[in-house]
Amino acid sequence: xxxxxxxxKPGYGTYLLVWAALVVFTIAAAxxxxxxxxxxxxxxxxxxxxxxxxxxxxxxxNLKYERGIVRASALxxxxxxxxxxxxxxxxxxxx
Amino acid sequence: xITGGSRINGMRMDGIEAARENLTAKIGMWLFILTELxxxxxxxxxxxxxxxxxxxxxHRASMGLNGALATANTLILLTSSFSVxxxxxxxxxxxxxxxxxxxxATIGLALLFLVNKYMEWSEKIAHGIFPGSDGMAGLDDGTxxxxxxxxxxxxxxxxxxxxxxxxxxxxxxxxxxxxVCGAKHAAHENTGLYWHMVDIVWIYLFSxxxxxx
Numbered sequence: 001x002x003x004x005x006x007x008x009k010p011g012y013g014t015y016l017l018v019w020a021a022l023v024v025f026t027i028a029a030a031x032x033x034x035x036x037x038x039x040x041x042x043x044x045x046x047x048x049x050x051x052x053x054x055x056x057x058x059x060x061x062n063l064k065y066e067r068g069i070v071r072a073s074a075l076x077x078x079x080x081x082x083x084x085x086x087x088x089x090x091x092x093x094x095x
Numbered sequence: 096x097i098t099g100g101s102r103i104n105g106m107r108m109d110g111i112e113a114a115r116e117n118l119t120a121k122i123g124m125w126l127f128i129l130t131e132l133x134x135x136x137x138x139x140x141x142x143x144x145x146x147x148x149x150x151x152x153x154h155r156a157s158m159g160l161n162g163a164l165a166t167a168n169t170l171i172l173l174t175s176s177f178s179v180x181x182x183x184x185x186x187x188x189x190x191x192x193x194x195x196x197x198x199x200a201t202i203g204l205a206l207l208f209l210v211n212k213y214m215e216w217s218e219k220i221a222h223g224i225f226p227g228s229d230g231m232a233g234l235d236d237g238t239x240x241x242x243x244x245x246x247x248x249x250x251x252x253x254x255x256x257x258x259x260x261x262x263x264x265x266x267x268x269x270x271x272x273x274x275v276c277g278a279k280h281a282a283h284e285n286t287g288l289y290w291h292m293v294d295i296v297w298i299y300l301f302s303x304x305x306x307x308x
Contacts, residue, residue, distance in 0.1 A: 010184070011184075012181055012184065015177055015180050015181055015184070016177070018177070019173065019174065019176075019177035022173045022176075022177075023170060023173065026166065026169050026170055026173060027166075029301075029302065029306055030162065030166040030169075030305075030306065032306075043307065045302045045306035045307055046302050046307060048302075049298050049299055049301075049302040052173075052298050053295050053298060053299075056176060056291055056294060056295055056298075057291075057295070059180075060176050060177070060179075060180040060287075060291050060294075061287075061288055061291045069118070069122060070118065070121050070122055070125070073121075073122045073125040073126060074125045076125075076129075077125050077126065077128055077129035077132070080129065081129070081132045081133075081136055084136050084140075085136065085139075088139075088140050088143060089143075092143050092147055
């Protein structure tokens, strides 16, 4: 760890690890998405995108370390978007 | 009673005020992010609706985009998210030098993203594929809709990147002047949240336009 965590916030080392994971996920999505042209794995890049979003929101946006009303506001915002996305995709999936 | 001594239970009142400001500003920022995401979600729904109608055309048009450049741009934006997160953490630790350096790196990466985007658009425009062009008029409906959405959505995202660059530049000045610091960091933290939102939107633009076949 480059620096100790302060008041529950992540240290620079945590950010570096998350960035490395995001890079790996991006390369995995870029290489898989171009070659998988049919079947259920077609949506693999979107699954990877969702995992990347969770990492960015939890660590870079500090949601994992927020408490109380800030976390509630953030989860409310992201939850509504998630519900909209799920409704759209469930409709899209049955077409 | 609170007087000019500005102390209550051993805490300085300006500290309490700053903490309250940080809290309310952050809540407001998350609600703002919600409205921004709505803007893009609506466009993604439009994209999916047309994709269900013109799946084959969308797939062919997607294969015509520059995937390598888009992958590079994704890595650039993710790295900029990392650097802005470092800058926010540095501000909270009152490490002004690192904070400004990280903001500078973020601005540099954002400009690089825009240069790549300009190159990508130029490639398409050189082939006569842009809204209102004769080249676009000659395309089938599905491909034309794909490219219209491509220009609208990536263009709208680029506008957000430009706004982010301006905000980050302002933050760099405020940090240097000491007006954004460990005790009063809400403005910079919110700028960071905005930048991460821009990054998240791009993650999905990248997936929808370049990856999902």
